[in-house]
Amino acid sequence: MATGGGTTRVASAKDPLRCAILISGSGSGMQAMLEHQQNPDCMHITAVVVSNKSGVKGIERAENLDVPTVVIEASLDLEGDERRISHELEIEQALLDYEVELVILSGYMRLLSPQFVARWEGKILNIHPSLLPDFPGAHAHRDVIASGANKSGCTVHYVDAGMDTGEIIAQCEVEVFPEDTEETLAARVKQFEHILYPMVVDAIAGGDFSNLRFD
Numbered sequence: 001m002a003t004g005g006g007t008t009r010v011a012s013a014k015d016p017l018r019c020a021i022l023i024s025g026s027g028s029g030m031q032a033m034l035e036h037q038q039n040p041d042c043m044h045i046t047a048v049v050v051s052n053k054s055g056v057k058g059i060e061r062a063e064n065l066d067v068p069t070v071v072i073e074a075s076l077d078l079e080g081d082e083r084r085i086s087h088e089l090e091i092e093q094a095l096l097d098y099e100v101e102l103v104i105l106s107g108y109m110r111l112l113s114p115q116f117v118a119r120w121e122g123k124i125l126n127i128h129p130s131l132l133p134d135f136p137g138a139h140a141h142r143d144v145i146a147s148g149a150n151k152s153g154c155t156v157h158y159v160d161a162g163m164d165t166g167e168i169i170a171q172c173e174v175e176v177f178p179e180d181t182e183e184t185l186a187a188r189v190k191q192f193e194h195i196l197y198p199m200v201v202d203a204i205a206g207g208d209f210s211n212l213r214f215d
Contacts, residue, residue, distance in 0.1 A: 059071065
């Protein structure tokens, strides 16, 4: 399944779309994206990796691939909305400093504010480990197994102000087996996440969603 319609410019290998990847942890999906971008014909690059947590594996992975990294943790001196807004303003300044055109969430565990999303409308992507709109939220694999569903998968979507409610761009399915645990299902879905997400960013950067198929 694939649709298209963001607001980023059409890029090329010579003038690639400048992306930021936002992470909170190990960065395995981020690494898959960075390795994909090493293809000389790729029309997008990662200008910066931003983590909201220090000392995470994802920072090391990015640095090993010579990608700039920035750690921006939320202030412990602020609370509530003030803390959130201050944190996002720091992130946004980093995005501007690195001339970012597309924001890629990859295991980023903070919900972005409606104000931030509005300023970057059509320029923020997320990947979710279920076939949205089914099973949104932080426990998708658990919820899939509990439901008895025989299909799951992953979804790349634009980010809006809701929880996994933005416009769906592409999905791929995986089978759910009776003996699956959360861990085995997560591992199977993750393999496809690492393929689908770069494909979607390729389509966005090239302005062509016609070949975005996952067969």
